[in-house]
Amino acid sequence: MTREAPPVTHSSWVWEIFHRDKKKQDFVALSSAKVEYVAATGASCQAIWLKRILEDMGELQTSVTEIFCDNKSAIAMAKNPVQQNRTKHIDIKYHFLRDVQAKGHIEMRYFPTEEQLADIFTKALPRDRFQFQRRMLGVTDKCIKEKY
Known part of the structure; x- marks a missing residue:
């Protein structure tokens, strides 16, 4: 690792390959936006965890962590702090994503499906x-x- 602390990229598929505690979803998804929103919440938790590990090693991240998502509805739900009809059925623990985005820890960005790896x-x-x-x-x- 260089002293300039290159940006750390987190991809949920990379995490899933190595993560040993994989489990099935604990909810029935009524929309793909909900699934992507919940997945982005998990990715943001892991990104913050990785950021803290790097900080413990003396590598400070100066830029915001980007979470890439191919679902524009999920991104809109994460960016809008107001409770809406389409988000009222989502368990409150998943709204952690809204909080960390509002605080500037992460930023949701659109990434086209065709470019997903x-x-x-x-x-x-x-x-x-x-x-x-x-x-x-x-x-x-x-x-x-x-x-x-």
Whole structure:
């Protein structure tokens, strides 16, 4: 790690790969926005935890932590502190996301579905999509690399 403390990127799919206490959702999702909102809450908790670990090691983060989400409705719910009909059924513990966003600890940002890299870990992809995501992760095919 450099002394300049490069930005730390958290991706919930990376966390899920290594996290041993995975469990099923404790609610029935009525919308994809709710699922994404709850997932973003978990990601923000982990991002804050990682930020504190880095601070304990002397690496201060000077910029806001960005949480990328491909659901604009979930982002709108996180940014709006007013209780609305579409959020009244969400358990209050998940509104932690609103609090940390309002305090400036995290910032929800839209990230198009087509650019999400989690698909490579969760489903079979067409060859071109697989190669694109593999390239974005910085992974290369050894056989192809040796030819050039």
